[in-house]
Amino acid sequence: MSDDDVRMSQIARALRAPVRLSASFDARVMAAVRRLPGHERLKLWARLTTPRSVTMVPLTWGLLAASVALFAVLGALHFVVDVDRAAKPIASALFPAQMKPAPQRVQFVLVAPDAKKVAVVGDFNGWDAQHAGYQAQHRGGGVWSVTAPVPVGHHRYSFVVDDSVWVADPSAPRVVDNDYGVPNSAIVVPQE
Amino acid sequence: MEASSDAVVITHVLRGDVDAFGTLVERYRDRYARYAFHMLGNREDAEEALQDAFTRAYRSLPQCEDPERFGAWLFRILVNRCRTVGARRGRRARTFVADETALLSAAEDHPAEQTAWREEIDRALQQLRSDQREAFLLKYVEELGYDEMSQLTGVGVSALKMRVMRACERLRELLSEVHSV
Amino acid sequence: MTKSVRTVTVLSLVARALTAQSGGPDPRLVARLDKPTYVAVNAIVDSARAAKLPTAPLVDKALEGAAKGSDGTKIVTAVQQLRVRMTSARAVLGSNATSDELKAASAAFEAGVSDRDLARVKAASGKRPVTMPLAVITDLIGRQIEVSAATNLVIQLEKSGVKDSAFGLFQRNVRADIDRGADPTVAAQTRARGLLQRGATTGKPSE
Numbered sequence: 001m002s003d004d005d006v007r008m009s010q011i012a013r014a015l016r017a018p019v020r021l022s023a024s025f026d027a028r029v030m031a032a033v034r035r036l037p038g039h040e041r042l043k044l045w046a047r048l049t050t051p052r053s054v055t056m057v058p059l060t061w062g063l064l065a066a067s068v069a070l071f072a073v074l075g076a077l078h079f080v081v082d083v084d085r086a087a088k089p090i091a092s093a094l095f096p097a098q099m100k101p102a103p104q105r106v107q108f109v110l111v112a113p114d115a116k117k118v119a120v121v122g123d124f125n126g127w128d129a130q131h132a133g134y135q136a137q138h139r140g141g142g143v144w145s146v147t148a149p150v151p152v153g154h155h156r157y158s159f160v161v162d163d164s165v166w167v168a169d170p171s172a173p174r175v176v177d178n179d180y181g182v183p184n185s186a187i188v189v190p191q192e
Numbered sequence: 193m194e195a196s197s198d199a200v201v202i203t204h205v206l207r208g209d210v211d212a213f214g215t216l217v218e219r220y221r222d223r224y225a226r227y228a229f230h231m232l233g234n235r236e237d238a239e240e241a242l243q244d245a246f247t248r249a250y251r252s253l254p255q256c257e258d259p260e261r262f263g264a265w266l267f268r269i270l271v272n273r274c275r276t277v278g279a280r281r282g283r284r285a286r287t288f289v290a291d292e293t294a295l296l297s298a299a300e301d302h303p304a305e306q307t308a309w310r311e312e313i314d315r316a317l318q319q320l321r322s323d324q325r326e327a328f329l330l331k332y333v334e335e336l337g338y339d340e341m342s343q344l345t346g347v348g349v350s351a352l353k354m355r356v357m358r359a360c361e362r363l364r365e366l367l368s369e370v371h372s373v
Numbered sequence: 374m375t376k377s378v379r380t381v382t383v384l385s386l387v388a389r390a391l392t393a394q395s396g397g398p399d400p401r402l403v404a405r406l407d408k409p410t411y412v413a414v415n416a417i418v419d420s421a422r423a424a425k426l427p428t429a430p431l432v433d434k435a436l437e438g439a440a441k442g443s444d445g446t447k448i449v450t451a452v453q454q455l456r457v458r459m460t461s462a463r464a465v466l467g468s469n470a471t472s473d474e475l476k477a478a479s480a481a482f483e484a485g486v487s488d489r490d491l492a493r494v495k496a497a498s499g500k501r502p503v504t505m506p507l508a509v510i511t512d513l514i515g516r517q518i519e520v521s522a523a524t525n526l527v528i529q530l531e532k533s534g535v536k537d538s539a540f541g542l543f544q545r546n547v548r549a550d551i552d553r554g555a556d557p558t559v560a561a562q563t564r565a566r567g568l569l570q571r572g573a574t575t576g577k578p579s580e
């Protein structure tokens with residue numbers, strides 16, 4: 001290899017070093033891509049919105065009317081279900097619910113000698129500080145604890161002391177929480 | 193999905209799974225970021241050209257005749273986008289931001305002298321004519337054969353060889369006082 | 374029996390079915406947010422649902438803001454930013470990423486982990502969920518370990534096939550060492566070395 005070839009190889013090697021893009025590059029590309037007409041979706045939407053004639057027989061019409069009525073009833077029922085089911089789609093009542101793993105019982109402990117009241121609040125209970133199942137009991141010596149059900153998965157949570165002071169769980173992994181200026185903890189409940 | 197071939201991923205995208213396209217973005221962005229950056233000389237233009245190439249590739253995906261060679265097809269789009277972005281900047285194309293090399297280097301260890309060396313090279317690259325720079329990068333950095341380069345650029349092989357030779361001569365002149373690492 | 378030919382607009386049936394699928398308004402948001410905040414948050418949740426992103430984390434983020442007494446603007450901003458982070462996370466982790474993985478990745482992004490590092494964690498994990506490794510990285514960063522050091526350490530453990538339960542023990546031990554005055558990075562590196570030496574792995578490294 002001549003000196004010139006060696007030199008070019010060195011230059012090329014230096015230029016082959018990886019180049020880092022900005023952290024948001026992938027997200028920007030995908031955001032731009034999502035703004036474009038989708039491939040299959042466009043064909044599907046075209047199929048759905050093209051008017052067409054349908055031959056209806058009295059029996060079919062009766063079934064149609066019944067299904068419309070059924071949707072109406074389910075729609076009314078939606079507002080009566082308890083809060084824990086509120087986020088689930090109505091149509092799940094028509095289809096068998098997917099079997100989810102049972103929540104695990106997790107013990108939460110906070111040492112807070114001056115507290116009058118301690119609650120655990122997080123993703124698993126809708127951030128409801130008054131939720132009955134997540135009120136800690138004082139065990140003595142400033143130790144508060146509660147064992148409560150937590151679904152399998154990743155949850156952010158915190159203690160609330162005396163309904164006013166937010167305290168991250170010192171024994172749990174931390175989450176940098178810049179949104180509301182108050183720290184949170186994270187818990188990952190594995191599937192047993 | 194990440195372990196699937198390009199053709200499999202493209203099948204998913206064409207069935208309406210937009211997010212599957214993210215696999216292709218992840219797979220190719222680093223390699224082509226390198227080309228775009230050295231071709232255009234700054235991160236902003238490189239990202240613009242690369243993002244544009246990806247969105248055009250997505251839009252034209254049904255026309256990709258050989259999905260197993262998606263990478264090469266995407267690269268052809270990128271080479272064209274870099275030409276467009278470069279031409280739009282006109283004389284300003286020679287601007288090179290020295291700090292960008294240090295910021296952009298993803299190498300785990302890049303001692304100061306290596307960074308300075310790369311800056312020198314990038315500065316010299318930006319002083320080449322754009323067609324010579326393109327040919328040099330495709331030959332020496334992307335390590336393509338002349339036939340591939342000809343298919344990619346639409347330029348004949350002998351013209352490409354001439355451009356590469358001129359690029360090397362010019363780079364040697366510009367870098368003659370820089371010690372190699 | 375005569376057949377009746379009716380021209381039925383298929384669209385109205387589809388619209389009814391889609392409305393049934395949308396879940397309707399979340400009563401908790403209705404109850405705890407003022408109307409303008411609720412409208413804005415609901416719009417973000419609807420758009421996330423249309424993009425097939427999990428919506429529960431967005432609802433939880435809004436409920437958290439309400440619980441912490443934040444004003445509506447902050448709540449809407451927080452929900453929007455979470456949506457953006459989950460979108461970015463899914464771009465890296467793929468469309469099969471679970472809600473838990475997206476939540477953990479969003480928290481990791483907030484802590485300063487880059488797309489590139491998230492992709493490295495994913496690559497190191499193979500088919501295993503990235504939820505726990507990401508939670509540990511986020512925690513280490515929160516304990517003043519530099520982002521790249523925390524990420525590289527956990528990736529090394531993940532490549533060795535460290536189990537989630539061992540990650541949990543690792544996190545608790547590091548925390549305890551830091552509480553006793555250890556330098557955070559040294560504590561993390563020492564405990565990681567111990568884990569690797571003890572072979573607390575699945576026996577099947579991901580690579």
